[in-house]
Amino acid sequence: MGIDFGTSGARGMVVDEEASIQAQVRYPFQDSPGAVTPKIWQEALFVLVQQIPDRLRREIKAIAINGTSSTVLLVDAAGSPVDAPLLYNDARGSLVLEHLRSIAPPNHTVLSATSSLAKLLWMRQQSSFIEARYFLHQADWLAFLLHGQLGISDYHNALKLGYDVEELKYPEWLENLQIPIQLPKVLTPGTPITELRPEIADKFGFRRDCLVCAGTTDSIAAFLASGAxxxxxxxxxxxxxxxxxxxxxxxxxxxxxxxxxxxxxxxxxxxxxxxxxxxxxxxxxxxxxxxxxxxxxxxxxxxxxxxxxxxxxxxxxxxxxxxxxxxxxxxxxxxxxxxxxxxxxxxxxxxxxxxxxxxxxxxxxxxxxxxxxxxxxxxxxxxxxxxxxxxxxxxVYTEAAYGTALLAMGGGIKGEQE
Ligand code: ADP
The missing domain is CATH 3.30.420.40 (ATPase, nucleotide binding domain)
Known part of the structure; x- marks a missing residue:
């Protein structure tokens, strides 16, 4: 199953071994993207899951989620958001850009008002930061709701946080910032993280061994769906x-x-x-x-x-x-x-x-x-x-949810796996 969180709503797609679509479900957001809260994301996630026919849900072997790139939030030790998330297009990070320029290498991807790192540095200056333990992307947090582990991301979502996707590690200049918070452990998109939380599996009638996989971003998921x-x-x-x-x-x-x-x-x-x-x-x-x-x-x-x-x-x-x-x-x-x-x-x-x-x-x-x-x-x-x-x-397909379903199948990304 692939789950796509876009700006206007969330979608889910279930595919079989041949990558044929078996079910498609939707949850449109009623409000403007700015008014959509993590509580609504959470509701959307579980409504999508519930809309899948029972017989299919019992057969799902793996789930992956894509979020909107650079939509990020801080959560406490229990995974509850400590403040409103900053959405993909939120430019409040412009207030810390000059500081960021003095830290990051010239022309780095993080040097944009909307980058995840600019957002994190802005969040660090807010009073709610003191309660925060983890910095997560939208897709990371939604996957956490399913698998229960905090602090896990993928290298597509983490690119604009400054993660070095060539060396597969956080660069030294980023480590040197000593941000007193847990940055996510970064996995290859599609890597199985762990099984569904047993209470979630039982509540919705999933198999206990259904895997939750590392996710991706909306635009890469759409690329994966294309057939290229x-x-x-x-x-x-x-x-x-x-x-x-x-x-x-x-x-x-x-x-x-x-x-x-x-x-x-x-x-x-x-x-x-x-x-x-x-x-x-x-x-x-x-x-x-x-x-x-x-x-x-x-x-x-x-x-x-x-x-x-x-x-x-x-x-x-x-x-x-x-x-x-x-x-x-x-x-x-x-x-x-x-x-x-x-x-x-x-x-x-x-x-x-x-x-x-x-x-x-x-x-x-x-x-x-x-x-x-x-x-x-x-x-x-x-x-x-x-x-x-x-x-x-x-x-071939244009829906991000389809690309993310391929990722969960292990058919999205060839090559190295961690
Ligand atoms: P968005 O980027 O807003 O999600 P869509 O992928 O839905 O956009 O595409 C909408 C755009 O497609 C519109 O800006 C419209 O001008 C363009 N469009 C719609 N139909 C046609 C067409 N027949 N030929 C060329 N462009 C089209």
Missing amino acids: KLPGEAVTSLGSTLVLKLLSRTRVEDARYGIYSHRLGDLWLTGGASNTGGAVLKQFFTKAELESLSREIDASKASELDYYPLLKVGDRFPINDPNLPPRLSPRPDNPVEFLHGLLESIARIEARGYELLQQMGADNLSRVYTAGGGAANDIWSAIRARHLQVPVVAS
Whole structure:
């Protein structure tokens, strides 16, 4: 079983030995993400579990959970939260960034207002810190509710805490901070931690030997679901923004472009994110217009319109320029031509992004899977394939919960296990 905690709700998926989906359950969050508390996460977790048909629940052999990256909390010795969690996009860490810059190596992934480490340093200054014993990511805490062990994480969630995923240890500069709290022990995602707590197993009718495994983050879980497996295979997410992920034998990092690599067994998941994407299309067209107007585009012909579609000034990847202006003119009167120009231009930015990752040493692009709202647009896929010069296909599955179920199966990450 894979369980996904996203920003708008939680989902669960049960798969069989062949990775076919046997059950899918959902728990939408009624409130805005900011109003969702650990108590609601906990309720969501157990409601999801309860929705699985009894006969299937009895057969589940392993469970893994993915959380939202950099959603973190402090808990006491019993695992109870001592304060509200800091959510993925909470930027209060900006208050400690200068201090963090004096500690962490230049251009390190933790040097962002929303990094887990920036959040931890901010939390250290709050009065509730005195009651805290463990620092956990959302996925760590939810897994704890199932297996009962505190202080365990995985190297995907721990990347933005500063964990060294190459050496598989906390770096010396982080140890030297001497934060008077237990940092999580970090496991390979998908590693079995231990069996379910017996009271949980009995209460919900799970097998006593059902394992709880180390989890991952939401975006890596979505990558695992896509079907991409080999070096050179990539997943483009065409949602509100444009996010690229390319599987590679080499690690690439460049903080200037916001490029970093997650470890994926023996491989590296390199990637970058641009502010261009579907949000700009949405500004000009309804979903129905996007579908009908796209059908009138001749994808084999390149549009001469050269835009840089942005909602506001600035991009980081593949052009690192906080002052980069949106470029959306000239705007032809014909909406088909305008849309063609927008799709063509976003495709150019995507191709440039993959080019940049490859220039930095990532493996040669061989195939691009696609997720997000734009994945359904075949005309756009054809335009993108013309620029990318490799097959562009839809992701096999796009649900993070499915990727996390593969992880629990042991099929998510090949390579070293602790
Ligand atoms: P989010 O990143 O917000 O989760 P989604 O993955 O749900 O986004 O994708 C929504 C985006 O997909 C919207 O911004 C919309 O412009 C875009 N989109 C929806 N349908 C199409 C389409 N047929 N062609 C291109 N883009 C589309």
